[in-house]
Amino acid sequence: MDAAAPLRSWAIIDGPLPPERCAPLALARNDQGAIASFLGVVRDHHHGRGVTHLVYECYRTMAERLLGELVAEAAERFDAQLHTQVAHGTGLLLPGQVSVAIHVGAAHRVAAFAACRHLIERIKEDLPVWKHEHYADGGSAWLKGS
Protein backbone atom coordinates (compact mmCIF):
# COMPACT_ATOMS: atom_id res chain seq x y z
CA MET A 1 0.00 0.00 0.00
CA ASP A 2 1.03 3.53 -0.72
CA ALA A 3 1.46 5.26 2.63
CA ALA A 4 2.48 8.59 1.06
CA ALA A 5 0.46 11.70 1.85
CA PRO A 6 -2.46 12.28 -0.50
CA LEU A 7 -1.76 14.44 -3.55
CA ARG A 8 -3.46 17.80 -3.21
CA SER A 9 -2.70 20.22 -5.98
CA TRP A 10 -4.48 23.37 -7.13
CA ALA A 11 -3.60 26.20 -9.45
CA ILE A 12 -4.82 29.25 -11.30
CA ILE A 13 -3.34 29.10 -14.78
CA ASP A 14 -2.76 31.87 -17.34
CA GLY A 15 -4.79 31.06 -20.44
CA PRO A 16 -6.55 27.76 -21.20
CA LEU A 17 -5.54 24.60 -19.36
CA PRO A 18 -2.81 22.66 -21.18
CA PRO A 19 -3.36 18.94 -21.94
CA GLU A 20 -1.34 17.72 -18.94
CA ARG A 21 -3.77 19.47 -16.60
CA CYS A 22 -6.65 17.69 -18.33
CA ALA A 23 -5.31 14.15 -17.91
CA PRO A 24 -6.57 12.13 -14.93
CA LEU A 25 -3.92 9.45 -15.31
CA ALA A 26 -1.39 11.33 -13.16
CA LEU A 27 -3.62 10.52 -10.20
CA ALA A 28 -3.47 6.74 -10.66
CA ARG A 29 -2.13 5.25 -7.44
CA ASN A 30 -1.81 1.63 -6.37
CA ASP A 31 -4.10 2.21 -3.41
CA GLN A 32 -6.83 4.12 -5.24
CA GLY A 33 -9.42 2.24 -7.25
CA ALA A 34 -11.31 5.14 -8.79
CA ILE A 35 -10.61 8.46 -10.47
CA ALA A 36 -13.46 10.83 -11.30
CA SER A 37 -12.78 13.87 -13.46
CA PHE A 38 -14.53 16.92 -14.76
CA LEU A 39 -13.46 19.27 -17.54
CA GLY A 40 -15.22 22.53 -18.33
CA VAL A 41 -14.99 23.38 -22.03
CA VAL A 42 -15.69 26.77 -23.62
CA ARG A 43 -18.81 26.56 -25.77
CA ASP A 44 -19.19 28.34 -29.08
CA HIS A 45 -22.72 29.53 -28.39
CA HIS A 46 -24.80 30.88 -25.54
CA HIS A 47 -28.56 31.33 -25.63
CA GLY A 48 -28.39 31.15 -29.40
CA ARG A 49 -25.61 33.73 -29.86
CA GLY A 50 -22.33 32.65 -31.38
CA VAL A 51 -19.39 33.03 -28.98
CA THR A 52 -16.00 33.94 -30.45
CA HIS A 53 -14.03 33.86 -27.19
CA LEU A 54 -14.19 34.37 -23.44
CA VAL A 55 -12.05 36.41 -21.14
CA TYR A 56 -11.91 35.08 -17.59
CA GLU A 57 -11.08 37.72 -15.02
CA CYS A 58 -9.81 36.43 -11.69
CA TYR A 59 -9.10 37.78 -8.21
CA ARG A 60 -6.05 35.64 -8.15
CA THR A 61 -4.81 35.75 -4.55
CA MET A 62 -8.25 34.92 -3.26
CA ALA A 63 -8.93 32.33 -5.98
CA GLU A 64 -5.74 30.44 -5.15
CA ARG A 65 -6.49 30.46 -1.43
CA LEU A 66 -10.10 29.41 -2.03
CA LEU A 67 -9.16 26.50 -4.33
CA GLY A 68 -6.91 25.19 -1.57
CA GLU A 69 -9.72 25.51 0.93
CA LEU A 70 -12.14 23.69 -1.36
CA VAL A 71 -9.67 20.83 -1.83
CA ALA A 72 -9.30 20.55 1.96
CA GLU A 73 -13.06 20.75 2.38
CA ALA A 74 -13.59 17.87 -0.06
CA ALA A 75 -11.08 15.69 1.78
CA GLU A 76 -12.73 16.48 5.10
CA ARG A 77 -16.17 15.78 3.75
CA PHE A 78 -15.62 12.71 1.61
CA ASP A 79 -12.35 10.95 2.38
CA ALA A 80 -9.17 12.18 4.05
CA GLN A 81 -7.14 10.05 1.61
CA LEU A 82 -8.55 11.67 -1.55
CA HIS A 83 -6.02 12.64 -4.18
CA THR A 84 -7.15 15.90 -5.73
CA GLN A 85 -5.91 18.05 -8.59
CA VAL A 86 -7.81 21.20 -9.52
CA ALA A 87 -6.95 23.98 -11.96
CA HIS A 88 -8.79 26.95 -13.43
CA GLY A 89 -7.70 28.96 -16.44
CA THR A 90 -7.82 32.76 -16.79
CA GLY A 91 -7.58 35.30 -19.56
CA LEU A 92 -8.48 34.62 -23.17
CA LEU A 93 -10.05 31.24 -23.99
CA LEU A 94 -11.44 30.04 -27.31
CA PRO A 95 -14.33 27.63 -27.90
CA GLY A 96 -13.18 24.06 -27.32
CA GLN A 97 -10.49 25.09 -24.83
CA VAL A 98 -10.62 23.90 -21.24
CA SER A 99 -11.36 26.39 -18.46
CA VAL A 100 -11.45 24.09 -15.44
CA ALA A 101 -10.13 20.60 -14.69
CA ILE A 102 -10.89 18.57 -11.58
CA HIS A 103 -9.45 15.11 -10.92
CA VAL A 104 -10.22 13.14 -7.79
CA GLY A 105 -8.72 9.77 -6.90
CA ALA A 106 -10.28 7.68 -4.13
CA ALA A 107 -10.35 4.13 -2.92
CA HIS A 108 -13.93 3.78 -4.16
CA ARG A 109 -15.98 5.36 -6.89
CA VAL A 110 -18.77 6.80 -4.77
CA ALA A 111 -16.39 9.13 -2.91
CA ALA A 112 -14.53 10.03 -6.12
CA PHE A 113 -17.71 11.04 -7.96
CA ALA A 114 -19.18 12.86 -4.96
CA ALA A 115 -16.01 14.85 -4.31
CA CYS A 116 -15.56 15.74 -7.99
CA ARG A 117 -19.14 16.93 -8.27
CA HIS A 118 -18.86 18.84 -4.99
CA LEU A 119 -15.72 20.62 -6.18
CA ILE A 120 -17.22 21.89 -9.43
CA GLU A 121 -20.37 23.05 -7.64
CA ARG A 122 -18.33 24.91 -5.00
CA ILE A 123 -16.10 26.45 -7.66
CA LYS A 124 -19.18 27.75 -9.45
CA GLU A 125 -20.57 29.13 -6.20
CA ASP A 126 -17.52 30.82 -4.76
CA LEU A 127 -14.42 30.99 -6.94
CA PRO A 128 -13.80 34.70 -7.65
CA VAL A 129 -13.66 34.34 -11.43
CA TRP A 130 -15.80 36.21 -13.93
CA LYS A 131 -16.58 35.18 -17.47
CA HIS A 132 -16.74 37.92 -20.09
CA GLU A 133 -18.32 36.47 -23.22
CA HIS A 134 -17.59 37.97 -26.61
CA TYR A 135 -20.10 37.33 -29.36
CA ALA A 136 -19.90 36.88 -33.10
CA ASP A 137 -22.30 39.84 -33.47
CA GLY A 138 -19.72 42.12 -31.83
CA GLY A 139 -21.37 42.36 -28.41
CA SER A 140 -20.06 41.16 -25.09
CA ALA A 141 -21.47 40.44 -21.64
CA TRP A 142 -20.44 39.49 -18.14
CA LEU A 143 -22.03 36.16 -17.26
CA LYS A 144 -23.89 35.49 -14.05
CA GLY A 145 -23.13 31.92 -13.02
CA SER A 146 -24.15 28.90 -15.08
Add this chain to the structure above:
Amino acid sequence: MDAAAPLRSWAIIDGPLPPERCAPLALARNDQGAIASFLGVVRDHHHGRGVTHLVYECYRTMAERLLGELVAEAAERFDAQLHTQVAHGTGLLLPGQVSVAIHVGAAHRVAAFAACRHLIERIKEDLPVWKHEHYADGGSAWLKGS
Protein backbone atom coordinates in the same frame (compact mmCIF):
# COMPACT_ATOMS: atom_id res chain seq x y z
CA MET B 1 -22.27 24.97 -33.61
CA ASP B 2 -21.01 21.51 -34.35
CA ALA B 3 -23.74 19.70 -36.22
CA ALA B 4 -21.72 16.49 -36.56
CA ALA B 5 -23.13 13.26 -35.16
CA PRO B 6 -22.20 12.61 -31.53
CA LEU B 7 -19.05 10.55 -30.96
CA ARG B 8 -19.94 7.11 -29.66
CA SER B 9 -17.01 4.81 -29.22
CA TRP B 10 -16.59 1.62 -27.20
CA ALA B 11 -13.98 -1.10 -27.09
CA ILE B 12 -12.71 -4.15 -25.29
CA ILE B 13 -8.92 -3.84 -25.15
CA ASP B 14 -6.24 -6.52 -24.65
CA GLY B 15 -4.35 -5.70 -21.47
CA PRO B 16 -4.53 -2.46 -19.46
CA LEU B 17 -5.91 0.68 -21.08
CA PRO B 18 -3.21 2.80 -22.73
CA PRO B 19 -2.92 6.51 -21.79
CA GLU B 20 -4.80 7.72 -24.86
CA ARG B 21 -7.89 5.79 -23.71
CA CYS B 22 -7.63 7.50 -20.32
CA ALA B 23 -7.58 11.10 -21.62
CA PRO B 24 -10.89 12.98 -21.70
CA LEU B 25 -9.55 15.77 -23.86
CA ALA B 26 -10.33 13.96 -27.11
CA LEU B 27 -14.00 14.58 -26.33
CA ALA B 28 -13.67 18.38 -26.16
CA ARG B 29 -16.06 19.85 -28.70
CA ASN B 30 -17.06 23.43 -29.33
CA ASP B 31 -20.68 22.67 -28.55
CA GLN B 32 -20.12 20.69 -25.36
CA GLY B 33 -19.47 22.52 -22.11
CA ALA B 34 -18.76 19.58 -19.82
CA ILE B 35 -16.81 16.34 -19.84
CA ALA B 36 -17.16 13.88 -16.95
CA SER B 37 -14.79 10.93 -16.75
CA PHE B 38 -14.23 7.83 -14.69
CA LEU B 39 -11.15 5.62 -14.54
CA GLY B 40 -11.05 2.31 -12.69
CA VAL B 41 -7.56 1.57 -11.36
CA VAL B 42 -6.28 -1.80 -10.14
CA ARG B 43 -5.67 -1.67 -6.38
CA ASP B 44 -2.74 -3.36 -4.68
CA HIS B 45 -4.81 -4.71 -1.81
CA HIS B 46 -8.22 -6.23 -1.19
CA HIS B 47 -9.71 -6.84 2.25
CA GLY B 48 -6.21 -6.53 3.72
CA ARG B 49 -4.53 -8.98 1.31
CA GLY B 50 -1.80 -7.75 -0.98
CA VAL B 51 -2.73 -8.05 -4.67
CA THR B 52 0.09 -8.77 -7.14
CA HIS B 53 -2.02 -8.70 -10.29
CA LEU B 54 -5.45 -9.32 -11.77
CA VAL B 55 -6.54 -11.33 -14.75
CA TYR B 56 -9.77 -10.08 -16.34
CA GLU B 57 -11.63 -12.77 -18.25
CA CYS B 58 -14.15 -11.52 -20.77
CA TYR B 59 -16.94 -12.94 -22.92
CA ARG B 60 -15.79 -10.68 -25.66
CA THR B 61 -18.50 -10.84 -28.32
CA MET B 62 -21.18 -10.19 -25.73
CA ALA B 63 -19.13 -7.55 -23.90
CA GLU B 64 -18.60 -5.56 -27.09
CA ARG B 65 -22.27 -5.70 -27.98
CA LEU B 66 -23.31 -4.79 -24.44
CA LEU B 67 -20.97 -1.78 -24.23
CA GLY B 68 -22.56 -0.45 -27.41
CA GLU B 69 -26.01 -0.97 -25.94
CA LEU B 70 -25.03 0.82 -22.73
CA VAL B 71 -23.69 3.78 -24.69
CA ALA B 72 -26.97 3.98 -26.63
CA GLU B 73 -28.95 3.60 -23.40
CA ALA B 74 -27.08 6.53 -21.80
CA ALA B 75 -27.78 8.76 -24.80
CA GLU B 76 -31.44 7.79 -24.75
CA ARG B 77 -31.72 8.38 -21.04
CA PHE B 78 -29.67 11.55 -20.54
CA ASP B 79 -29.07 13.42 -23.78
CA ALA B 80 -29.18 12.27 -27.40
CA GLN B 81 -26.20 14.56 -28.15
CA LEU B 82 -23.87 12.98 -25.57
CA HIS B 83 -20.36 12.19 -26.76
CA THR B 84 -19.32 8.92 -25.18
CA GLN B 85 -16.10 6.92 -25.15
CA VAL B 86 -15.93 3.71 -23.12
CA ALA B 87 -13.24 1.04 -22.93
CA HIS B 88 -12.56 -1.97 -20.72
CA GLY B 89 -9.28 -3.85 -20.48
CA THR B 90 -8.87 -7.63 -20.33
CA GLY B 91 -6.12 -10.09 -19.43
CA LEU B 92 -3.27 -9.33 -17.06
CA LEU B 93 -3.33 -6.01 -15.21
CA LEU B 94 -0.97 -4.78 -12.50
CA PRO B 95 -1.79 -2.47 -9.58
CA GLY B 96 -1.99 1.14 -10.75
CA GLN B 97 -3.04 0.14 -14.28
CA VAL B 98 -6.39 1.22 -15.67
CA SER B 99 -9.12 -1.39 -16.25
CA VAL B 100 -11.98 0.83 -17.37
CA ALA B 101 -12.26 4.35 -18.80
CA ILE B 102 -15.48 6.26 -19.40
CA HIS B 103 -15.61 9.75 -20.87
CA VAL B 104 -18.86 11.61 -21.45
CA GLY B 105 -19.18 15.01 -23.09
CA ALA B 106 -22.42 16.95 -22.80
CA ALA B 107 -23.71 20.48 -23.15
CA HIS B 108 -24.10 20.70 -19.38
CA ARG B 109 -22.43 19.09 -16.40
CA VAL B 110 -25.49 17.48 -14.82
CA ALA B 111 -26.06 15.21 -17.82
CA ALA B 112 -22.34 14.48 -18.16
CA PHE B 113 -21.97 13.39 -14.54
CA ALA B 114 -25.21 11.42 -14.53
CA ALA B 115 -24.39 9.55 -17.73
CA CYS B 116 -20.83 8.79 -16.60
CA ARG B 117 -22.04 7.45 -13.27
CA HIS B 118 -24.80 5.47 -14.98
CA LEU B 119 -22.33 3.85 -17.36
CA ILE B 120 -19.97 2.61 -14.66
CA GLU B 121 -22.88 1.27 -12.60
CA ARG B 122 -24.32 -0.56 -15.63
CA ILE B 123 -20.90 -1.94 -16.56
CA LYS B 124 -20.53 -3.32 -13.04
CA GLU B 125 -24.00 -4.85 -13.20
CA ASP B 126 -23.94 -6.44 -16.60
CA LEU B 127 -20.64 -6.41 -18.50
CA PRO B 128 -19.58 -10.06 -18.86
CA VAL B 129 -16.12 -9.60 -17.36
CA TRP B 130 -14.67 -11.49 -14.41
CA LYS B 131 -11.83 -10.40 -12.17
CA HIS B 132 -9.40 -13.08 -10.98
CA GLU B 133 -7.33 -11.59 -8.18
CA HIS B 134 -3.87 -12.99 -7.44
CA TYR B 135 -2.49 -12.36 -3.98
CA ALA B 136 0.97 -11.80 -2.55
CA ASP B 137 0.41 -14.85 -0.31
CA GLY B 138 0.13 -17.06 -3.39
CA GLY B 139 -3.66 -17.47 -3.36
CA SER B 140 -6.16 -16.30 -5.93
CA ALA B 141 -9.92 -15.75 -6.10
CA TRP B 142 -12.68 -14.84 -8.51
CA LEU B 143 -14.29 -11.61 -7.36
CA LYS B 144 -18.02 -11.11 -6.99
CA GLY B 145 -18.79 -7.54 -8.03
CA SER B 146 -17.44 -4.51 -6.18
Add this chain to the structure above:
Amino acid sequence: MPIATVLYFAQVRDRLGCEQERLELPATTTVAEILATLGARYPQCAAAFATCRIAVDCRFAAGAVALDDESEIAVIPPVSGG
Protein backbone atom coordinates in the same frame (compact mmCIF):
# COMPACT_ATOMS: atom_id res chain seq x y z
CA MET C 1 -34.00 -31.35 -30.18
CA PRO C 2 -31.45 -28.73 -31.25
CA ILE C 3 -27.83 -29.01 -30.19
CA ALA C 4 -26.72 -25.64 -28.86
CA THR C 5 -23.28 -24.42 -27.86
CA VAL C 6 -22.87 -23.73 -24.15
CA LEU C 7 -20.06 -21.47 -22.85
CA TYR C 8 -18.72 -21.44 -19.30
CA PHE C 9 -16.68 -18.69 -17.66
CA ALA C 10 -14.64 -17.85 -14.58
CA GLN C 11 -15.21 -19.96 -11.44
CA VAL C 12 -17.77 -22.18 -13.21
CA ARG C 13 -15.39 -22.86 -16.09
CA ASP C 14 -12.60 -23.62 -13.58
CA ARG C 15 -14.74 -26.03 -11.61
CA LEU C 16 -16.13 -27.83 -14.67
CA GLY C 17 -12.77 -27.88 -16.39
CA CYS C 18 -14.69 -27.03 -19.59
CA GLU C 19 -14.96 -23.81 -21.57
CA GLN C 20 -17.46 -24.84 -24.15
CA GLU C 21 -19.55 -27.81 -25.14
CA ARG C 22 -22.39 -28.84 -27.45
CA LEU C 23 -25.55 -29.83 -25.61
CA GLU C 24 -28.93 -31.11 -26.70
CA LEU C 25 -31.67 -28.89 -25.30
CA PRO C 26 -35.38 -28.38 -26.06
CA ALA C 27 -36.17 -25.98 -28.91
CA THR C 28 -38.50 -24.12 -26.55
CA THR C 29 -37.35 -23.86 -22.98
CA THR C 30 -36.72 -21.35 -20.19
CA VAL C 31 -33.73 -19.93 -18.37
CA ALA C 32 -34.74 -21.85 -15.23
CA GLU C 33 -34.95 -25.12 -17.16
CA ILE C 34 -31.56 -24.61 -18.74
CA LEU C 35 -29.97 -23.94 -15.35
CA ALA C 36 -31.76 -26.97 -13.84
CA THR C 37 -30.56 -29.18 -16.70
CA LEU C 38 -26.99 -28.00 -16.18
CA GLY C 39 -27.27 -28.47 -12.42
CA ALA C 40 -28.45 -32.06 -12.87
CA ARG C 41 -25.66 -32.73 -15.35
CA TYR C 42 -22.95 -31.21 -13.11
CA PRO C 43 -24.03 -31.63 -9.47
CA GLN C 44 -20.68 -30.25 -8.27
CA CYS C 45 -21.70 -26.89 -9.83
CA ALA C 46 -25.40 -26.85 -8.96
CA ALA C 47 -24.94 -24.20 -6.26
CA ALA C 48 -22.82 -22.06 -8.60
CA PHE C 49 -25.36 -22.36 -11.44
CA ALA C 50 -28.02 -21.02 -9.08
CA THR C 51 -26.12 -17.69 -8.94
CA CYS C 52 -25.67 -17.47 -12.73
CA ARG C 53 -27.55 -15.65 -15.44
CA ILE C 54 -28.04 -17.04 -18.94
CA ALA C 55 -27.27 -15.18 -22.13
CA VAL C 56 -28.48 -16.45 -25.49
CA ASP C 57 -26.66 -15.14 -28.54
CA CYS C 58 -24.96 -12.42 -26.49
CA ARG C 59 -28.08 -11.08 -24.78
CA PHE C 60 -29.27 -11.78 -21.27
CA ALA C 61 -32.33 -14.02 -21.42
CA ALA C 62 -35.27 -14.02 -19.04
CA GLY C 63 -38.11 -16.53 -19.01
CA ALA C 64 -38.78 -18.27 -22.34
CA VAL C 65 -35.93 -19.10 -24.71
CA ALA C 66 -36.08 -20.43 -28.28
CA LEU C 67 -33.04 -22.47 -29.33
CA ASP C 68 -31.65 -23.92 -32.52
CA ASP C 69 -28.37 -25.54 -33.58
CA GLU C 70 -26.81 -22.10 -34.03
CA SER C 71 -27.70 -20.89 -30.54
CA GLU C 72 -24.89 -19.82 -28.25
CA ILE C 73 -25.83 -20.14 -24.61
CA ALA C 74 -23.52 -18.47 -22.10
CA VAL C 75 -23.63 -19.23 -18.40
CA ILE C 76 -22.79 -15.90 -16.75
CA PRO C 77 -21.54 -16.03 -13.14
CA PRO C 78 -21.81 -12.81 -11.12
CA VAL C 79 -19.77 -10.28 -13.08
CA SER C 80 -16.94 -8.23 -11.59
CA GLY C 81 -15.82 -5.79 -14.26
CA GLY C 82 -15.08 -2.11 -13.81
Add this chain to the structure above:
Amino acid sequence: MPIATVLYFAQVRDRLGCEQERLELPATTTVAEILATLGARYPQCAAAFATCRIAVDCRFAAGAVALDDESEIAVIPPVSGG
Protein backbone atom coordinates in the same frame (compact mmCIF):
# COMPACT_ATOMS: atom_id res chain seq x y z
CA MET D 1 -10.53 55.60 10.88
CA PRO D 2 -8.38 53.12 8.93
CA ILE D 3 -7.82 53.54 5.22
CA ALA D 4 -8.40 50.20 3.54
CA THR D 5 -7.79 49.09 -0.02
CA VAL D 6 -10.95 48.32 -2.01
CA LEU D 7 -10.85 46.14 -5.16
CA TYR D 8 -13.49 46.10 -7.90
CA PHE D 9 -14.00 43.40 -10.53
CA ALA D 10 -15.89 42.55 -13.69
CA GLN D 11 -19.06 44.56 -14.45
CA VAL D 12 -18.62 46.71 -11.33
CA ARG D 13 -15.05 47.57 -12.23
CA ASP D 14 -16.16 48.38 -15.79
CA ARG D 15 -18.96 50.67 -14.63
CA LEU D 16 -16.83 52.47 -12.02
CA GLY D 17 -13.86 52.70 -14.31
CA CYS D 18 -11.77 51.86 -11.26
CA GLU D 19 -9.94 48.69 -10.26
CA GLN D 20 -8.70 49.67 -6.86
CA GLU D 21 -8.82 52.60 -4.44
CA ARG D 22 -7.96 53.55 -0.86
CA LEU D 23 -11.03 54.31 1.23
CA GLU D 24 -11.53 55.50 4.80
CA LEU D 25 -13.86 53.09 6.60
CA PRO D 26 -14.72 52.45 10.28
CA ALA D 27 -12.39 50.08 12.14
CA THR D 28 -15.43 48.08 13.18
CA THR D 29 -18.15 47.77 10.61
CA THR D 30 -20.31 45.21 8.78
CA VAL D 31 -20.63 43.88 5.26
CA ALA D 32 -23.97 45.68 4.91
CA GLU D 33 -22.46 48.99 6.00
CA ILE D 34 -19.56 48.66 3.58
CA LEU D 35 -21.93 47.99 0.68
CA ALA D 36 -24.19 50.89 1.76
CA THR D 37 -21.18 53.23 1.96
CA LEU D 38 -20.08 52.20 -1.53
CA GLY D 39 -23.63 52.55 -2.87
CA ALA D 40 -23.87 56.11 -1.50
CA ARG D 41 -20.46 56.96 -2.94
CA TYR D 42 -21.28 55.49 -6.39
CA PRO D 43 -25.06 55.78 -6.94
CA GLN D 44 -24.66 54.54 -10.54
CA CYS D 45 -23.55 51.18 -9.06
CA ALA D 46 -25.90 50.93 -6.08
CA ALA D 47 -28.03 48.24 -7.72
CA ALA D 48 -24.94 46.26 -8.71
CA PHE D 49 -23.46 46.51 -5.21
CA ALA D 50 -26.67 45.00 -3.84
CA THR D 51 -25.84 41.75 -5.71
CA CYS D 52 -22.22 41.66 -4.51
CA ARG D 53 -20.48 39.83 -1.70
CA ILE D 54 -17.60 41.29 0.26
CA ALA D 55 -14.29 39.52 0.86
CA VAL D 56 -11.82 40.84 3.41
CA ASP D 57 -8.23 39.69 3.04
CA CYS D 58 -9.26 37.00 0.54
CA ARG D 59 -12.08 35.49 2.61
CA PHE D 60 -15.78 36.03 2.21
CA ALA D 61 -17.02 38.14 5.10
CA ALA D 62 -20.43 37.94 6.77
CA GLY D 63 -21.75 40.32 9.41
CA ALA D 64 -19.10 42.11 11.48
CA VAL D 65 -15.79 43.13 9.91
CA ALA D 66 -12.68 44.54 11.62
CA LEU D 67 -10.54 46.75 9.37
CA ASP D 68 -7.11 48.34 9.52
CA ASP D 69 -4.83 50.13 7.05
CA GLU D 70 -3.62 46.78 5.72
CA SER D 71 -7.10 45.44 5.01
CA GLU D 72 -7.93 44.45 1.45
CA ILE D 73 -11.66 44.62 0.77
CA ALA D 74 -12.88 42.99 -2.45
CA VAL D 75 -16.29 43.64 -3.91
CA ILE D 76 -17.30 40.31 -5.46
CA PRO D 77 -20.04 40.41 -8.12
CA PRO D 78 -21.86 37.13 -8.84
CA VAL D 79 -19.11 34.75 -9.92
CA SER D 80 -19.17 32.78 -13.18
CA GLY D 81 -16.19 30.44 -13.11
CA GLY D 82 -16.10 26.78 -14.07
